[in-house]
Amino acid sequence: MSVTMEYLLLVNAVLLPFQYIHCANITQVERLSADLFDSYNRKLFPLINHNDSVRVSATVGIMGINNFDELTGEIELALVFYMQWIDERLKWTPSDYGGKSTLLVPSEDIWRPQFYVMQSFDKIQEVGNMSILARVHYSGTIYWNTGNVLKLLCSVDVTYFPFDTQYCEITVVGWVYSNDEIMFYTTANTLNQDLLSSNSQWKINSATVRNNTNRENPPSINMMLTLERRSNFFVVYLIIPVVFLGSINNLVFAMPASSGERMSVAITTFLSFVVYMEMINDNVPKSSSPVAYIYYYMLFLMIYSSAIIFLCIISLRIQANDGEVPKFVKQVTTYLRFWYLKRRRKTSDISQLHVSVMSDGQLPELETKPTHEDTTSAPVSDIVPEVTWKEVGKTYDRYCFVTLSLTFWIKSIYTFSSLYNNHGI
Ligand SMILES: *[C@@H]1O[C@H](CO)[C@@H](O)[C@H](O)[C@H]1NC(C)=O
Ligand SMILES: *[C@@H]1O[C@H](CO)[C@@H](O)[C@H](O)[C@H]1NC(C)=O
Ligand SMILES: *[C@@H]1O[C@H](CO)[C@@H](O)[C@H](O)[C@H]1NC(C)=O
16 A cells, blocks of 8 residues: 555656756745635635536556455455646746746645545545645646555456456546536546556456546546456366366276275265365355356266266176176177177178188188188187176276266366357356
8 A cells, every 4th residue: 555655656756747947946935835825715616717617637547456356346456547637726927936837735735626436345435645745737737646546346257267357347436516517537548557567366458448428427437447367377276187087087987896996986086076166166256146157067077976976886786796697788788889790790701701612612712711711610609708797887887988078078178168268158
């Protein structure tokens, strides 16, 4: 806070559009001050003709995003306001006062416009700080370069966390005035970012400033800040680990059932997802409308991991069976393992061989191709393994593995590409 204020005073000195003139002496400056302020009433508008309106212009700069708490929607911004207006009572001729052309005065001694920030977080905040001096130019122009560290409320939308973009609106309004009394406008259409110190979590995508064009509303200017989250941290800390964990989760189907470790691996992975869910909870607001899509993805992972546990139990159950495999299960397994293709190919090989032998009427071909000899004599049951419960279990494991892997990768790639491109899932 104090650093900010010092900075402001520095800015105050540096950015003024004219130079100091040091030829006036103390008596002349005292006389100037007395002439200007002896009959000055700071409660009244700085006008001679009170049918006119005071034109107040402001250029706004942003110095930093000090803090952004997405859980509560509180954002703390350090803003600097370069305000300017004309006080018609504070005009003089420099040559009458030893060439003194500007005067620094405490801003509480002169009339200054009162503006408030609409989106204030805990208390109504006035723009500017009374303890910052204002500079009066002999033409009557007042330069007041002031600033605030504002605590604002910003509506947070974390649908696409961690690739989300937040929009914060800041309205500076002089709600005690009517549009006839004050004309408040901005000269630049973007926030000045020359003094911006970068934030490690957010970067400013755009920062626009608009005049209020609606004459019904009190004089105000409107700022729109677009903040993009720097997502690298979350990619490294959440997304990559979760995706890796998910991709190895269904490797339990590649483990030998006899090792007896399958269930413990499956359950450990399930619990790891729970831990990651907690980590996401700490960073994402628990809003129900909208729910962050990453929660749906975590829900998918929970279901996926539970399904693995469930299917794994069935697999162990199958492999623990003994006795005769029912005919139906045998047939299904044969189809799923494509053994029927093998059998058909072997059968057609054999019939072709018979045909060629018969047409030639002799057997040299058989001697040159001993492999054919082998296959012809080998019974079909040697080529195609016997369907046991173990084979049924293996077939089941393979299919579980392939199906779950496909589901997982399709869902993951789809989710993260959608999040990255910020479009719906
Ligand atoms: C200040 O300057 C004026 C005009 O040059 C002169 O009359 C006056 O004596 C000076 N006052 C002091 C304190 O030097
Ligand atoms: C104005 O600045 C002073 C320090 O220079 C600080 O103590 C005070 O709280 C500020 N007032 C407002 C309204 O920000
Ligand atoms: C706001 O209005 C003033 C005066 O009409 C004009 O000079 C200025 O360019 C406007 N600013 C923007 C950002 O449109």
